[in-house]
Amino acid sequence: MTLTLIDVPLSPFAQKVKLALREKNIPFEIRNTNLTEADGARLKANPRGEIPALLDGDAAVWDSTIILEYIEEKWPEPALWPKDxxxxxxxxxxxxxxxxxxxxxxxxxxxxxxxxxxxxxxxxxxxxxxxxxxxxxxxxxxxxxxxxxxxxxxxxxxxxxxxxxxxxxxxxxxxxxxxxxxxxxxxxxxxxxxxxxxxxxxxxxxxxEFKAMAEAYGSARAKRQYRDFRLEWMLQAGGLPVIQDGLAKGNIRFGGLV
Ligand SMILES: N[C@@H](CCC(=O)N[C@@H](CS)C(=O)NCC(=O)O)C(=O)O
Missing domain, CATH: 1.20.1050.10 (Glutathione S-transferase Yfyf (Class Pi); Chain A, domain 2)
Incomplete structure (x- = not known):
């Protein structure tokens, strides 16, 4: 069964998964997606619209931590987790x-x-x-x-x-x-x-791709996801005006389902 990773190469979460798959010598294909554009396959794979998502045949597993657990359970060797x-x-x-x-x-x-x-x-x-x-x-x-x-x-x-x-x-x-x-x-x-x-x-x-992404967010064609620690850290660092500006321009979104 082919494994396909829905990927954005700059994403640290996608990188975490690719490192784990490669360290475990599990073959997989990459399907790149663009977060500034609607992508039916990405949304179908993950109701949050986030990457990475791992397609194992018809099944989709999303969230990098859950994906790491899934691959460890399905392909235990070589183990990426300590035994203790x-x-x-x-x-x-x-x-x-x-x-x-x-x-x-x-x-x-x-x-x-x-x-x-x-x-x-x-x-x-x-x-x-x-x-x-x-x-x-x-x-x-x-x-x-x-x-x-x-x-x-x-x-x-x-x-x-x-x-x-x-x-x-x-x-x-x-x-x-x-x-x-x-x-x-x-x-x-x-x-x-x-x-x-x-x-x-x-x-x-x-x-x-950064330049095109900056243009897409700058013109509010796309929204950046401010959720959890991202939102908290921005507030803590004095970035309330950044969030207010993003809300006014309509180029930020929060967590949850899309
Ligand atoms: N908890 C998730 C977080 C994944 C995540 O935040 N991915 C970002 C890319 S780095 C994303 O897809 N954001 C959606 C967006 O920008 O619309 C995981 O570990 O996979």
Whole structure:
């Protein structure tokens, strides 16, 4: 049965899934979608209209965390989860932090830089808050890594698939892990992996779409999804005017079903 991933190569959630599939040597096809355009297949696969969604024959599994659980249960070997229940809980917690607050601060930074939702003092205040939050997240990750080579422990696993896209995005936004830190050494180790290299190459190829995306959001032809931590972090960083402006222009949406 063919597996197909509905993908946006720049999405950290899609990257997490591709890393896991590739680390487990599970063959899959990619069907790219464009979040600024209506796509019946994307909506049919996920009532939230989000990617990634994994099509396994006629069935669709959505949400990156649920997809990772699905593939681990269906193809247990090679295991991407630690065996020990406590280590497993730890891996899940790291994933939770990365998918939640870490993704949110990267998202909001993109909003006020690439998508120009704030300028001048407001932009500077939001970017200053982002730097602080990222340092806090890096400190958390540094502590979680401890003396192990990987977040999963002795080998690259689920937690590493979850961390990589966000640390790489922070670096791309000019906030890399400190030189000489354990996190910087982990990133260098991760970048040696074929799964990471292929996923990153696809993301880099997708960078060309930013300009068209900015145009689509700027002209309110499409809406960005402000939900959960994204909304909370933007508010906490003083970005209430960004949200008010997005509501007035009709170019943001919230979570829930589409
Ligand atoms: N909890 C979901 C979040 C997925 C998500 O937020 N995907 C974004 C792309 S990074 C998306 O599809 N957003 C929909 C939109 O922008 O309309 C998961 O882990 O898969």
């Amino acid at each position: 229940p406590l280590a497993r809980a730890r891996a899940r917690q790291i994933e939770e932090i990365c998918d939640g607050p870490f993704e949110a601060v990267i998202f909001c930074t993109t909003e006020v830089t690439a998508f120009r939702r704030a300028e001048g003092e407001l932009q500077a205040a939001i970017l200053g808050a982002a730097k602080q939050t990222i340092q806090q997240l890096f400190a958390y990750l540094e502590e979680q890594l401890g003396d192990a080579p990987y977040f999963n422990g002795a080998s690259f696993g689920r937690a590493d698939c979850a961390v990589f896209p966000h640390v790489m995005n922070a670096k791309a936004q000019r906030t890399p892990p400190a030189e000489g830190s354990k996190l910087a050494a982990w990133l260098a180790r991760a970048l040696e992996r074929p799964s990471v290299q292929q996923t990153l190459a696809e993301a880099k190829a997708g960078l060309g």
